Amino acid sequence: MPRWGMVIDLDRCTACQACVVACKAENNIPFSSPKEAGRRRIISWMRVLPMMEGEYPNLRERFIPRPCMHCDNPPCVKVCPVGATYKNKEGLIAQVYTQCIGCRYCTNNCPYTLKYFNWFRPEWPEEMENYLNPDVSIRSKGVVEKCTFCHHRLQKAREKARAENRELKEEDYIPACVQTCPTDAIYFGDLDDSKSKVAQLARSPRAFRLLEELGTEPKVYYLSEGEWHG
Amino acid sequence: MKILRNINVPFSRNQILAILGGILVVVVILIFIFGAVWGGVKQPISFNHKIHAENDLDCLDCHPYFNEHASSGRPSLETCMSCHEEPQGESLAEKKLLEYIKSGNEIDWQRLYRVPEDVYFSHRRHVVLGQIDCMTCHGNIGESPKPPSEPLKITMKKCMKCHEEKEASNDCIACHR
Known part of the structure; x- marks a missing residue:
């Protein structure tokens, strides 16, 4: 059973936000108005976090693209009273929207603040309604959602592999953000397969994870240099 | 009084x-x-599955997509015309069909069932990859002289039982999207 994970090379990332846009298009994430954004009610499964380092005049801006960390020890799963969010056998943290009662415990317990509550009924401009992805549901008002590592793509990849009578290969399953990244800064694959690119990169001395000290064991690794690793 | x-x-x-x-x-x-x-769904033509099955027609002849797509499809007027350009019998249903053929309008077959919005179901996945017979879910539709007026009761419990038997995934997100 694979253990899907992601490695994001921050040296390659230019913070162009192509991943953010690709994610929104792939996963039927509605637009937000400036008003909603001002109230922090914007939904963006992939979000680039700007970080200012150092003091004037030696400033350095860092950008960290953050999808759901798909923690191996997920704090959000522990607090869900209805089992709407859980870790599946492949380590993906799933969100079952019809099961969700919208209590937002998980949203509050996620140390990375990467779970999003639907404050409004999603709406698209009329011209766009026919361009929604049929493989991804449209979430209703009052449920929590988050990055799924484009799980529907895994289903499709698995179906394709089965039709071609072969085992699923790592390169069959690529989330939208990984596919779109113009600088190839995002890698995706099986962390348990020691030969895979992600497993190799995750072992690199440049690798670190966000808020590692919390023991959430995130499956999204970042690559950077020097001072970041500490 | x-x-x-x-x-x-x-x-x-x-x-x-x-x-x-x-x-x-x-x-x-x-x-x-x-x-x-x-009263359930009423079809524009009272299609007789039985008589078609007796004349050696296969499900695939009228529902052409279940090997390729998520939905199995309903027959187009052209499909009906391939046999019915000349009347094959004397039934009322066929007379109605001949009228459709004459006017050239597509038959607006009514949908019986819509998969709930949060569920992903693919006929292809079940029929081709899972090797499941149509009858497993659709019952003895081939022996019914009238089109069904309501869909079969397919519940999540039923799906999960079959998935367990066939060792298919029972992970929520395998079907819920």
Whole structure:
């Protein structure tokens, strides 16, 4: 059973936000108005976090693209009273929207603040309604959602592999953000397969994870240099 | 009406008759409304699955996509025309079909069932990859002389039981999207 994970090379990332846009298009994430954004009610499964380092005049801006960390020890799963969010056998943290009662415990317990509550009924401009992805549901008002590592793509990849009578290969399953990244800064694959690119990169001395000290064991690794690793 | 006359009520006989008549009308209307709501789906042509199956037609002949797509598809007018350009029998249903053929309008087959919005179901995945027979879910539809008016009761429990037996995934997100 694979253990899907992601490695994001921050040296390659230019913070162009192509991943953010690709994610929104792939996963039927509605637009937000400036008003909603001002109230922090914007939904963006992939979000680039700007970080200012150092003091004037030696400033350095860092950008960290953050999808759901798909923690191996997920704090959000522990607090869900209805089992709407859980870790599946492949380590993906799933969100079952019809099961969700919208209590937002998980949203509050996620140390990375990467779970999003639907404050409004999603709406698209009329011209766009026919361009929604049929493989991804449209979430209703009052449920929590988050990055799924484009799980529907895994289903499709698995179906394709089965039709071609072969085992699923790592390169069959690529989330939208990984596919779109113009600088190839995002890698995706099986962390348990020691030969895979992600497993190799995750072992690199440049690798670190966000808020590692919390023991959430995130499956999204970042690559950077020097001072970041500490 | 003798009984009514003996009861001491503050209504005249005609008033009581009017009230009873009113109630009757309301009941009839209610029955009519319920009939329309619960009567199920009515197809524009009373398609006889049995007679088609007896004439060696395969499911795939009229539902052409279940090996390739998520939905199995309903027959186009062209499909019907490949056999029915000349009348094959004398049934009323066929006469209706001939009218459609004459006018060239597509038959607006009514949808029986819509997969809930949060579920992903693919015919191809089940029929081609899972090697499941149509009858497993659709029952003996080939022996029914009338089109079904309501969908079969397929519940999540049923899906999960079959998935368990066939060792398919019972992970929520394998079907829920």
